[in-house]
Amino acid sequence: MQATDERVNLLGLTPSRLRAWFAEMGEKPFRANQVLKWVHQRRVDDFDAMTDLAKSLREKLKEIACIQPPEVVLDQESGDGTRKFLLDTGSGNSVEMVYIPEDDRATLCISSQVGCSLTCTFCSTGRQGFNRNLSTAEIIGQLWVAERLIEQRLPTGKAISNVVFMGMGEPLLNEQAVVDAAELFLDDHGYGLSKRRVTISTSGIVPAIDRLGERLPISLAISLHAPNDELRNELVPINEKYPLDVLMAACDRYAKVVPHGAILYEYVMIDGKNDTLEHADEMVALLGPRREEVKVNLIPFNPFEGSGYERSSRNRIMRFAKRLRDNGINTVARKTRGDDIDAACGQLAGQVADRSRRQDRLARMGLDRGVVEVTES
Numbered sequence: 001m002q003a004t005d006e007r008v009n010l011l012g013l014t015p016s017r018l019r020a021w022f023a024e025m026g027e028k029p030f031r032a033n034q035v036l037k038w039v040h041q042r043r044v045d046d047f048d049a050m051t052d053l054a055k056s057l058r059e060k061l062k063e064i065a066c067i068q069p070p071e072v073v074l075d076q077e078s079g080d081g082t083r084k085f086l087l088d089t090g091s092g093n094s095v096e097m098v099y100i101p102e103d104d105r106a107t108l109c110i111s112s113q114v115g116c117s118l119t120c121t122f123c124s125t126g127r128q129g130f131n132r133n134l135s136t137a138e139i140i141g142q143l144w145v146a147e148r149l150i151e152q153r154l155p156t157g158k159a160i161s162n163v164v165f166m167g168m169g170e171p172l173l174n175e176q177a178v179v180d181a182a183e184l185f186l187d188d189h190g191y192g193l194s195k196r197r198v199t200i201s202t203s204g205i206v207p208a209i210d211r212l213g214e215r216l217p218i219s220l221a222i223s224l225h226a227p228n229d230e231l232r233n234e235l236v237p238i239n240e241k242y243p244l245d246v247l248m249a250a251c252d253r254y255a256k257v258v259p260h261g262a263i264l265y266e267y268v269m270i271d272g273k274n275d276t277l278e279h280a281d282e283m284v285a286l287l288g289p290r291r292e293e294v295k296v297n298l299i300p301f302n303p304f305e306g307s308g309y310e311r312s313s314r315n316r317i318m319r320f321a322k323r324l325r326d327n328g329i330n331t332v333a334r335k336t337r338g339d340d341i342d343a344a345c346g347q348l349a350g351q352v353a354d355r356s357r358r359q360d361r362l363a364r365m366g367l368d369r370g371v372v373e374v375t376e377s
């Protein structure tokens with residue numbers, strides 16, 4: 001159970017845990033539903049405002065519980081309406097989340113870990129190292145706090161309709177907290193989002209993909225980025241543990257339960273690295289037989305200092321997309337959003353005190369941020 005000081009942070013309790021907690025106090029389950037609605041639908045953080053609860057229950061809750069979201073320490077808006085928030089996660093660390101309004105929806109991109117323990121070479125989170133998992137309260141708290149900030153601007157702002165775990169961290173390496181949070185995102189007493197509108201993006205943690213399919217089959221995005229094992233081992237090193245044939249078999253199992261029947265495959269377009277027509281043909285060989293249950297998203301690589309990679313040109317991206325489409329593979333080439341405030345995919349930096357040995361290794365290779373800044377100035 002989540003505790004902030006001595007009190008339980010209600011933001012971290014799933015509907016079933018909250019009901020059990022109320023039962024332990026001798027309260028009826030419907031009280032839990034009332035509290036869920038106050039907390040998640042009206043986004044109240046003051047028990048006195050929960051006017052349909054008995055005064056005695058409110059007093060009791062004040063003593064033993066709290067509603068404590070992560071603190072927003074920076075709120076930056078891009079020219080295209082994208083908003084990036086920096087959230088304090090204590091001990092000098094922070095994570096980022098991004099709000100992306102579009103014509104027909106608004107998506108909140110949230111983080112699951114402080115940093116990431118994986119080491120994808122094109123990802124700035126991966127370069128920074130890993131500090132810790134976010135708690136359920138910190139994950140749910142991101143949606144809670146974003147809804148509050150966005151609704152201050154309604155009706156001009158657009159309400160959040162989609163949530164994607166595409167911020168910092170590998171969600172399926174913080175499985176329990178992420179699944180608990182997603183459960184509340186779907187719950188009618190929570191945020192009431194449909195399974196289609198909550199997406200987990202993963203670099204391919206195969207056993208966790210299978211468990212997700214059994215427990216909570218929400219939308220799934222796979223960070224593919226390479227059509228063969230040799231290149232994927234280099235770009236997405238977790239591929240050595242779960243190679244493409246193993247990953248694709250898990251995706252085939254998931255495709256049977258996924259909402260609207262399609263899995264999204266993300267493919268970051270890196271100039272000269274994975275964007276040739278030969279690579280496109282390998283993609284066709286890999287995904288063509290599955291074309292009914294596949295959607296490919298080509299993401300222009302978002303550069304960051306010292307990455308050593310460059311973004312593919314628009315022409316190369318279009319050429320790649322055309323080859324996939326000509327072979328019947330549903331393909332979109334994503335626009336980059338929030339570029340001017342570094343809010344695009346893979347640029348979410350936050351602040352991470354690395355607790356793995358990665359910074360030492362990178363420093364030896366001259367790839368840590370400090371060294372790069374010195375060489376460039």
Ligand code: SAH
Nearest residue numbers: 123166169170201202203223266302345346
């Ligand atoms: N760890 C998860 C989710 C977070 S990353 C995952 O890897 O899927 C969200 C998406 O951004 C992933 O597809 C990731 O590969 C992509 N990404 C990371 N760095 C990027 C960069 N520099 N440019 C473009 N996309 C990037």
Ligand code: SF4
Nearest residue numbers: 116120123126169203
């Ligand atoms: Fe981690 Fe995803 Fe970045 Fe890879 S792409 S390092 S899994 S956050």
